[in-house]
Amino acid sequence: xxxxxxxxxxxxxxxxxxxxxxxxxxxxxxxxxxxxxxxxxxxxxxxxxxxxxxxxxxxxxxxxxxxxxxxxxxxxxxxxxxxxxxxxxxxxxxxxxxxxxxxxxxxxxxxxxxxxxxxxxxxxxxxxxxxxxxxxxxxxxxxxxxxxxxxxxxxxxx
Amino acid sequence: xxxxxxxxxxxxxxxxxxxxxxxxxxxxxxxxxxxxxxxxxxxxxxxxxxxxxxxxxxxxxxxxxxxxxxxxxxxxxxxxxxxxxxxxxxxxxxxxxxxxxxxxxxxxxxxxxxxxxxxxxxxxxxxxxxxxxxxxxxxxxxxxxxxxxxxxxxxxxxxxxxxxxxxxxxxxxxxxxxxxxxxxxxxxxxxxxxxxxxxxxxxxxxxxxxxxxxxxxxxxxxxxxxxxxxxxxxxxxxxxxxxxxxxxxxxxxxxxxxxxxxxxxxxxxxxxxxxxxxxxxxxxxxxxxxxxxx
Ligand SMILES: Cc1cc2nc3c(=O)[nH]c(=O)nc-3n(C[C@H](O)[C@H](O)[C@H](O)COP(=O)(O)OP(=O)(O)OC[C@H]3O[C@@H](n4cnc5c(N)ncnc54)[C@H](O)[C@@H]3O)c2cc1C
Ligand code: FES
Ligand code: FES
Numbered sequence: 118x119x120x121x122x123x124x125x126x127x128x129x130x131x132x133x134x135x136x137x138x139x140x141x142x143x144x145x146x147x148x149x150x151x152x153x154x155x156x157x158x159x160x161x162x163x164x165x166x167x168x169x170x171x172x173x174x175x176x177x178x179x180x181x182x183x184x185x186x187x188x189x190x191x192x193x194x195x196x197x198x199x200x201x202x203x204x205x206x207x208x209x210x211x212x213x214x215x216x217x218x219x220x221x222x223x224x225x226x227x228x229x230x231x232x233x234x235x236x237x238x239x240x241x242x243x244x245x246x247x248x249x250x251x252x253x254x255x256x257x258x259x260x261x262x263x264x265x266x267x268x269x270x271x272x273x274x275x
Numbered sequence: 276x277x278x279x280x281x282x283x284x285x286x287x288x289x290x291x292x293x294x295x296x297x298x299x300x301x302x303x304x305x306x307x308x309x310x311x312x313x314x315x316x317x318x319x320x321x322x323x324x325x326x327x328x329x330x331x332x333x334x335x336x337x338x339x340x341x342x343x344x345x346x347x348x349x350x351x352x353x354x355x356x357x358x359x360x361x362x363x364x365x366x367x368x369x370x371x372x373x374x375x376x377x378x379x380x381x382x383x384x385x386x387x388x389x390x391x392x393x394x395x396x397x398x399x400x401x402x403x404x405x406x407x408x409x410x411x412x413x414x415x416x417x418x419x420x421x422x423x424x425x426x427x428x429x430x431x432x433x434x435x436x437x438x439x440x441x442x443x444x445x446x447x448x449x450x451x452x453x454x455x456x457x458x459x460x461x462x463x464x465x466x467x468x469x470x471x472x473x474x475x476x477x478x479x480x481x482x483x484x485x486x487x488x489x490x491x492x493x494x495x496x497x498x499x500x501x502x503x504x505x506x507x508x509x510x511x512x513x514x515x516x517x518x519x520x521x522x523x524x525x526x527x528x529x530x531x532x533x534x535x536x537x538x539x540x541x542x543x544x545x546x547x548x549x550x551x552x553x554x555x556x557x558x559x560x561x562x563x564x565x566x567x568x569x
Contacts, residue, residue, distance in 0.1 A: 118284040138287035138330060139319075141280065160278025161317045162385055174358075175384040179278075180316045184287045185309065185332050228384065249470045250382020 123187040127152065128196025136183040143167045143178035146193060154194035154223045158252070165251030168224040169193050175231040194223035197230065206230060206268035213264040217255040225251045229265045239269055278320045289332040293339065293418070293447065299331055300443045301420040306331050308445065310354065311388040313381070314397040339447060342366065351449040353392030358383065360391060370451055371564060372460030372478050372557075373407035379462070380404075382470050392446045395431065398438040398501070405432065405502030406478030406494040407462055408449065416448035423447070429494075432501035455490055458482040459564025461557045464496070465549060467540065473497050474541040475549055477529075479557040483565050486516045493525070493554060498533035498546050505532055517567055522558045526551030 120135040127150060136145060146152045146169070158166030160179045167179040170192040197204045206229055209215070216222050225248065232239060232247045239247070244265045245258070253261065288306075290296040300306055305328035309315055318325060333339060334354060343350045344365035351360065360366055361377040380386060380394075380403050394404045395415065408415075408428040415426045417440055431438050440446070454460075464476035475497045482490035491512045493505045508528050515521055535546035559569055 118286060121287065138285055139281040139283065144279065157279055160320060162313055162381075165382070165384065168384055174387045176387055177384045180312050180388065182281070182287065182309075182312070182316070182330070182332075185289070185312070185334065187289075231383070247383055250384055 121184050121187075123184055125183075125186060125188075126190040128192055134183070138182065138184050140183045141179060142169075142181040142183045142186050145183045146178060146191075152193050152195050156220055156223060158220070158224075163250075163252070164221075165224040165228060165248075166221055168227040168251065170227055170231060173231060173234045175228045192227075194226060197226070204230070204268075205271040206233065206265070209264040209268040209271065210261075213260045213267060215256055215260040215264040221251060221253040221256075225253065225261060229261075229268070232265065233269060233272060237269060237272060239265070241266070276321060281316070281319045282322065283319060283327060285327045286329045287332065288329055289335050291335045291337070293336055293445070296331060296333055296336060296445060297418060297420040297443075299329070300445065303329055305329065306442065308333055308396075310334065310390045310393040310396075311356065311385075313385050313389040314393060314399075333445070344369075346453065348450055348452040351391060351451070353446050353448070354390055355392075357381070357386035357389045357391065357394075361386065369454055370407065370411055370460065372410060372462040372480060372561070373404065373451070375462040376403040376407050376464075376476075376478070379464055379466075379470075391449060395428070395449070396438065396440065396446055398432050398434075398436050400432075400435055400499060400501055401473050401476070401497045402502055403462075403464065403473060403476060403496065406476055406496050407460070407480075408451075409494040409502065409504045410460060410478045410480035410492040411451045411454065412492070414450045414452070415446055416450065417444040418447045419443040419445075429504035429506070434500050454480070455482040457484065457565050458490065459561045459566070461560035461564060463553055463557050463560070465553065472540065475535075475546050475553060477550070477553040477557045479554070479561040481558070481561045481565050481567075483517065483562065483567050486567065488512050488515055488517055493529065493557070495529065495533060495550065495554070497540075498535045498550060500534070503533065505529055508532060517558075517562055517569075519569075522555040523551075525558060526553075526555040529554040 156166035158164035305326045309332045413428040460480040464473035491509045530551040535543040
């Protein structure tokens with residue numbers, strides 16, 4: 118069960134890491150790189166709290182052995198903003214009150230970012246369906262859907 | 276249960292060619308194949324007892340990747356993800372029941388990771404792509420270091436979480452033959468909430484000449500130890516004229532054939548009560564897609 122060296126690019130920064138074959142990517146991000154934005158909710162693919170992006174698509178970091186991500190270029194919630202400047206989607210989550218405790222928010226924002234990459238003009242049904250794997254236990258989904266719609270609108274206007 | 280970690284140790288291998296992967300399977304004991312991991316990693320985290328000395332990640336094997344459509348049909352590589360397949364225009368056009376099953380599975384991040392081959396190899400009686408695979412006459416290519424064999428989807432499953440594969444084999448191709456003319460297919464599943472594992476599912480693929488059924492395959496999920504091909508019922512419908520009575524009778528027979536159990540998602544009673552209606556529904560939808568009138 119020898120450790121293996123892997124290379125990860127996370128939010129543009131390159132890391133060379135020694136990981137055991139059974140270590141989970143989410144734990145590497147949180148415990149080794151101290152990027153604690155990605156959350157552990159269920160650990161079994163049900164809640165979306167651990168969602169990250171690779172190649173613009175969303176993946177669940179709780180189900181990925183870190184060794185299997187060798188060579189990946191990953192974006193976590195920490196990598197979206199440019200310094201203090203939030204993405205339109207992040208700003209919309211604040212403006213629409215789409216955050217309460219905030220636990221689901223990083224996963225929600227990452228999945229919604231992938232959504233807008235795929236479809237810049239989504240309708241309500243599309244948003245609800247796309248976010249169906251991200252669970253929120255407090256805000257409720259209405260404000261979240263509104264935030265995605267507002268961000269889409271803003272992006273379209275440039 | 277601590278689902279933060281994988282509580283077992285193993286060695287990790289990531290071959291880049293099929294030949295290399297088949298050699299590993301031939302030479303080493305207790306190798307488990309990792310594709311998207313959406314079944315396997317969940318099982319390892321939740322303590323399912325899986326003999327495991329080597330985890331072999333096949334995702335770096337380029338030759339196993341893409342879906343490819345030709346005159347004979349659709350070849351699906353075992354690494355094609357559910358998302359890639361769902362968006363494939365040839366698949367949507369020619370195999371609508373499979374497209375429906377893919378759309379109804381999990382949510383986007385799982386679908387970006389999960390593969391259809393993994394869904395079949397995991398061999399759960401609820402596997403959503405199993406019914407469409409059976410009804411479209413899918414042929415599964417199983418390869419080991421020296422040989423390959425082709426198994427029909429309906430002969431692949433042997434029990435809950437078991438199939439005909441030997442530990443030395445890889446599923447290297449799922450082949451869906453070109454559908455017949457005037458053919459239609461439909462898939463439906465019942466869930467507790469949207470995007471859930473099926474309490475029960477049904478698939479039908481039909482072809483017709485006028486009002487006469489010329490080809491028919493029906494399968495159901497979550498109602499027996501394996502995804503079930505209702506072969507006798509399907510054969511009995513061929514040559515008959517489509518009608519509401521015929522669909523009702525087919526539904527009644529389907530409900531008699533299945534062997535459902537109670538589990539954490541629903542009861543055997545519910546499954547039996549709803550099975551007939553679901554079969555009626557997929558037959559009607561498939562018939563309409565074949566251009567037939569109801
Ligand atoms: C939140 C969530 C929701 C889900 N919802 C659904 C749903 O709605 N419907 C449904 O049917 N399933 C669902 N699943 C189950 C799962 O996502 C699917 O079964 C998926 O298709 C499995 O594919 P995979 O590539 O992730 O398989 P893996 O987990 O990588 O592998 C599954 C099994 O197949 C074997 N295997 C994989 N590929 C091969 C190959 N080429 N040759 C030989 N053996 C192989 C592995 O060794 C393992 O035993 C869900 C899972 C999660 C976590
Ligand atoms: S923690 Fe990954 S999906 Fe819940
Ligand atoms: S804001 Fe609390 S879980 Fe969504």
